Amino acid sequence: MLLRSLPLLLSCLHALSGFAKGDSCVVRAKADAGDDTPALIDAFKRCGQDGTVSLPDETYHINQVMNTTTLKNCRIDLKGRLLVDINYWLEHSMPIYYQNQSTVWFLGGENITFNGFGTGTFDGNGQVWYDFAKGRSNYPRRPMALTIFEAKNSRFSGLRFVQSQMWTMTIMYSSNILLDNIYVNSSASNGARISNTDGADTLYADNITFRNWTIANGDDGISVKANSTNIVIENSTFHGGAVALGSIGQYAGSFETIENVTLRNIDYLGGFYAAYVKTWTGKSKGIPPNGGGGGLGSITNVTLHRAAGVFFITQCTHWSSGGEPGNCDTSRFSVHNITMTDVHGNVTNPAVATLKCSPAAPCHDIKFDNINVAINGTDKKADQYICTAVERPIGWACTETRAVEQPWVRMLLVSSPRINRNQPAMSHCIVFLQPAKLVASLRLLILESRSCISEHRPQLATAPPVVVLNP
Ligand SMILES: *[C@@H]1O[C@H](CO)[C@@H](O)[C@H](O)[C@H]1NC(C)=O
Numbered sequence: 457m458l459l460r461s462l463p464l465l466l467s468c469l470h471a472l473s474g475f476a477k478g479d480s481c482v483v484r485a486k487a488d489a490g491d492d493t494p495a496l497i498d499a500f501k502r503c504g505q506d507g508t509v510s511l512p513d514e515t516y517h518i519n520q521v522m523n524t525t526t527l528k529n530c531r532i533d534l535k536g537r538l539l540v541d542i543n544y545w546l547e548h549s550m551p552i553y554y555q556n557q558s559t560v561w562f563l564g565g566e567n568i569t570f571n572g573f574g575t576g577t578f579d580g581n582g583q584v585w586y587d588f589a590k591g592r593s594n595y596p597r598r599p600m601a602l603t604i605f606e607a608k609n610s611r612f613s614g615l616r617f618v619q620s621q622m623w624t625m626t627i628m629y630s631s632n633i634l635l636d637n638i639y640v641n642s643s644a645s646n647g648a649r650i651s652n653t654d655g656a657d658t659l660y661a662d663n664i665t666f667r668n669w670t671i672a673n674g675d676d677g678i679s680v681k682a683n684s685t686n687i688v689i690e691n692s693t694f695h696g697g698a699v700a701l702g703s704i705g706q707y708a709g710s711f712e713t714i715e716n717v718t719l720r721n722i723d724y725l726g727g728f729y730a731a732y733v734k735t736w737t738g739k740s741k742g743i744p745p746n747g748g749g750g751g752l753g754s755i756t757n758v759t760l761h762r763a764a765g766v767f768f769i770t771q772c773t774h775w776s777s778g779g780e781p782g783n784c785d786t787s788r789f790s791v792h793n794i795t796m797t798d799v800h801g802n803v804t805n806p807a808v809a810t811l812k813c814s815p816a817a818p819c820h821d822i823k824f825d826n827i828n829v830a831i832n833g834t835d836k837k838a839d840q841y842i843c844t845a846v847e848r849p850i851g852w853a854c855t856e857t858r859a860v861e862q863p864w865v866r867m868l869l870v871s872s873p874r875i876n877r878n879q880p881a882m883s884h885c886i887v888f889l890q891p892a893k894l895v896a897s898l899r900l901l902i903l904e905s906r907s908c909i910s911e912h913r914p915q916l917a918t919a920p921p922v923v924v925l926n927p
Pocket residue numbers: 523524525526550551562
């Protein structure tokens with residue numbers, strides 16, 4: 457049996473000083489480093505309505521799931537530590553019923569103020585999970601630390617999330633949430649692949665603002681998913697990850713939307729794109745359908761304003777360790793009305809945008825304005841726009857029209873410590889190989905991986921042979 461430590465730190469530096477009108481609960485960590493979950497759950501029961509739950513600066517061991525979704529007018533000031541037995545979590549983590557994801561903690565209710573004072577930290581001790589999952593994407597029941605669930609009119613501020621064991625958090629069935637001054641950093645100490653450590657995901661969420669985030673991780677920085685509306689991401693810095701619109705359209709028969717997303721004042725350091733869209737293919741394959749999607753819906757009214765970096769669309773998302781043919785021309789998911797203005801910065805290749813839309817539902821009304829992106833190390837402007845199935849471009853023209861996206865087959869980057877040691881930030885890289893190359897020798901795989909690493913830093917503009925990310 458594996459016994460591992462998985463710290464979850466939530467912090468409080470503040471005295472309680474009569475803040476709340478209701479009760480104040482102060483939870484002290486058990487001296488013998490035992491399970492603090494029962495005491496925490498009890499505190500939320502007693503002080504979760506019109507009260508304050510405070511965890512002084514100690515280490516808390518959270519060895520069981522927590523489900524505190526009916527808080528009201530509650531202030532949380534926390535610092536703690538999550539100690540975890542992987543076997544426990546693989547059996548008990550709570551499903552969120554989307555993409556096989558699960559969670560340690562459902563936190564929800566109304567008017568929650570969650571303060572970390574800049575030091576309160578969720579520490580997922582992800583290394584043990586990165587080692588355990590060995591690069592396998594979305595390992596079933598590998599839980600995210602926090603799911604903000606059925607919350608409204610709430611604020612999460614000054615928190616740190618380090619070494620997330622999975623997606624860092626999901627904001628789900630929630631509205632009117634501000635998350636500001638948040639720091640996220642997940643990296644593998646030994647260069648192992650650390651995919652799936654998204655900074656945050658939104659699902660069925662409305663009016664969510666991410667402000668002043670700093671994210672360094674091995675996957676999407678923030679990923680806006682099914683039925684996310686009125687989302688703002690601003691004044692933030694991404695190291696490596698990007699803002700993903702999707703993945704979306706995985707479930708045949710579902711209609712999902714992403715509407716009115718504003719990204720502004722964002723720095724991307726060493727990432728691939730400023731933002732990118734990923735919809736699944738139009739063909740449902742596998743259970744859950746990781747070989748292709750078939751879902752319908754639209755992504756519309758997205759604005760990216762004042763950012764460094766470039767833009768990318770794919771409608772060919774499928775994920776299957778054995779590899780499935782592309783069906784890249786089949787998605788009927790509609791991507792339209794996207795604007796990028798005042799984009800600047802340096803990229804490593806000449807494309808401002810690579811838009812590989814599905815001929816079954818061409819993208820349309822995509823506008824670029826005041827784009828001033830230089831090819832790094834030169835005074836040449838990046839000025840190429842590579843298109844597949846894009847209609848009615850506004851303010852730009854395709855410089856290269858490509859036929860349907862190649863039926864790339866997604867392969868995990870095989871473990872390659874040599875490469876990873878040198879380029880830990882890229883260790884999550886995923887390689888696309890054309891079917892013909894599937895017979896390729898290991899040598900070729902490594903070669904492809906290398907080209908992925910050397911050619912696509914810091915900001916990948918054009919597409920194959922490599923694109924980041926799992927769904
Ligand atoms: C969490 O608590 C809510 C409200 O009490 C309940 O409806 C829900 O079923 C619980 N979820 C889990 C996974 O136990």
